[in-house]
Amino acid sequence: MFSPPFRLAYLSTYFILSAVSGSLVLTPPRLVLEYGAPASANCSTDIIPKMMGWEASQGSVDPTSGVQQLTWTVKSITEWDIKPLCFIIVDDPRFQQKTFLPVTIYKIPDKVSISLLNDTRLIIEGEIYWLQCDIQNVAPVQNVIVNWYKEQTLLKRDNVTSEENTKEPQNKTSKLQIRPNRTDDGAQYRCEAELELGAEGLQPPPRPAEPLIISVAYMPQFQNHTEILLDSGEMITLNCTVKANPPAVYNWIPAHLKPRPVITSSSLGLGNYTCTASNQYGNDTKVFTIRKKGSRVVFWSILGSCLVLLLGLIAGYVGYVWLKISSNSVI
Secondary structure: OOOHHHHHHHHHHHHHHHHHOOOEEEEOOOEEEEOOOOEEEEEEEOOOOOEEEEEOOOOOEEEEOOOOEEEEEEOOOOOOOOOOEEEEEOOOHHHOEEEEOOEEEEEOOOEEEEEEHHHOOOEEOOOOEEEEEEEEEEEOHHHEEEEEEEOOEEEEEEEOOOOOOOOOOEEEEEEEEEOOOHHHOOOEEEEEEEEOOOOOOOOOOOEEOOOEEOOEEEOOOOOOOEEEEEEOOOOEEEEOOOOOEOOOEEEEEOOOOOOOOEEEEOOOOOEEEEEEEEEOOEEEEEEEEEEEOOOHHHHHHHHHHHHHHHHHHHHHHHHHHHHHHHHHHHO
């Protein structure tokens, strides 16, 4: 057991620490402010300290006696790494208590822009490319999220990392890999920089970049490579139109047909007509077959099927009659 003097000193220290511990309350507990904005926070305690004050690179409040709350105020925050500190001193100066007010100072980007890396003027279907989003003069950079979109579809959320945990504005970039196809020709890609500052502060709206519209080069490609047309003695149209970038050049076999995507004529004979569409990225071919409407081939096919069916029925009936006659003869 402790001796009475030592026990008295122990209890005195315990009660002093108990009275001080956990007694400082900051309102609000955290500040999120735009650079240059006014700032204010209140520090209060449930005891009567000997002294109470604020230490800060802006807005310091000298130690004040006989108060249980004290307000720190700044007209315009201009210190990026400001760390306001509220403190109290009780009768024994060894038991000064202090607590820091967390302050996040932010700045929205001056500019956000999107570009195609290496200044590539031409995008070819199926190849890999990189888009870059440049964010200029933003803080704090570790709180920046870059959202990537194609049209209205969110493709990626990129947490911008920084090797330096600096509070001051920096320039940062984000990259997106794409492999465009023909459906992406004329598509809009865009990025926006968003500051995630926590629930305590007003969230500034995302800063978007101007959209980047891409042009994709691709070869012609037919959905159907054959088409059958029936000749009824009227005009026949051979439509070989196909999408391609740059536009396709057309050639026909037989070669006497004009090199254009659509052939319309009443004098085309029966048979096959081959169209080839091409550009510098490749080519594709489609074959048109013209047949006579009501063709004898179809007629004889149907007639032949009917005859086979009829002969089968006759054979079956003859067999049945023969078996019946044979059975009667045995009896």
